[in-house]
Amino acid sequence: MERYYSKEIECAPREQLRAMQSERLVSQVRHVWDNVPYYRHKMEQAGVSPADIRSIDDITKLPFLKKDDLRDSYPDGLRGVPAKECVRIHSTSGTTGKRVVAYYTKEDIDLWETCVARALVAADISDEDVVQVCYGYGLFTGGLGLHGGAEKLGCMVLPMSSGSTDRQLQFMEDLKSTVLCCTPSYAAYLSESIHERVLSDRIHLRKGIFGAEAWSEDMRASIESSLGIKAHDIYGLTELSGPGVAYECSVQNGMHINEDHFYAEVIDPDTGESLPLGSKGELVITSLTKKGFPLLRYRTRDICILSAEKCACGRTFVKMSRPMGRSDDMLIIKGVNVFPSQIETVLIQQGYPANYQIIVDRVNNSDTLDVLVEMTAENFSDSLSKITAKEKALVAELKAMLGIYANVHLVTPKTITRSEGKAVRVIDKRKI
Helix, strand or coil: CHHHHHHHHHCHHHHHHHHHHHHHHHHHHHHHHHHHHHHHHHHHHCCHHHHHHHHHHHHHCCCCCCHHHHHHHHHHHCCCHHHHEEEEEEEECCCCCCCCCEEEEEHHHHHHHHHHHHHHHCCCCCCEEEEECCCCCCCHHHHHCCCCCCCHCCCCCEECCCCCCHHHHHHHHHHHCCCEEHHHHHHHHHHHHHCCCHHHHHHHHCEEECCCCCCHHHHHHHHHHHHHEEEEEEEEEEEHHCEEEEEEEECCEEEEECCCEEEEEEHHHHHHCCCCCCCEEEEEEEEECCCCCCCEEEEEEEEEECCCCCCCCCCCCCCCCCCCCCCCCCCEECEEEEHHHHHHHHHCCCCCCCEEEEEEEEEEEEEEEEEEEEEEEEHHCHHHHHHHHHHHHHHHHHHHHCCCCCCEECCCCCCCCCCCEEEEEEHHHHHH
């Protein structure tokens, strides 16, 4: 286990980390210039060459990469090595355009799994644990990413993927799983199922590693209470490897970014201007070591705050806050900015499971907002008049939070579809 807690790196002085990042950035820029014509062209358009990049301080000279660039270069325009050197691909869902295909060399996968193992160690997980991985496998990075990291750490891994609730609970009970890895919404779903089947006394979970979708502190508290665990956040994107870009330690006050492999910036999402630490803005990440799909200054669209304050755990890696929304999933409804996280906050505070769906439409040239909310088992048994009263109460709470009217519909438990354990939060019919 000690192999995956490197005090020399994770607790290194900031100047030492920056020297490492400078060396790796210079090397990575040269690699990209020589091997990725698409990005070399962007550099030429920006009037910058590898000779201009002498340290990490020069990173702002480099042009951004956006999701559109990844789609425009589909399928392999941003691949950094010959195809024969790649041993795996992963891909995003492609729900808003062409899929993004990310390439991995054998070394890329090894470094990725090491980052995940490091995250598990930071959450006080060891080779004594039994890790149940309920993220989706296949093109989705969650399953194989957590699987590889836990296996590298020496844990017994149960490669369950998502779905098949009865089988999930059978293995969880019989093989005494101690760590659950999945999306927060799927953890909440499994928790409901455990309580419905009166299995709580037969479940041995103590830790949860959750990511891949937005969740709040209220949702964390709800999951921890219902499952009797400590829930830890993990962050990553397919474009930058997958889960393990950043991780939450036992202190749970932000996620440490694996700065020996990833360099993080925060920018103004409208102007692209770099912002100082402590500012709220869009997260931009550069992959310093990945060769198969080496992205420089990739705009994640996640809104967060970066902090370099030393953590009580001793790690000196910069920490990122949990994403506070996205610069591209903000909904403008009747001229009002609405984030799904605002709606989630209201639902959690009112005691509802954090499984909901937002449907936006336009009727007679006017925006409409409908919020579908899964009922708890207790609410499901209420009379129609009580359900109607609860819907009205939620309408009032959402109006107070958002400033606009939302139609609320309480739906039966487990009605809202989950894909790979990940809830589909927003359906905007105005785009169709």
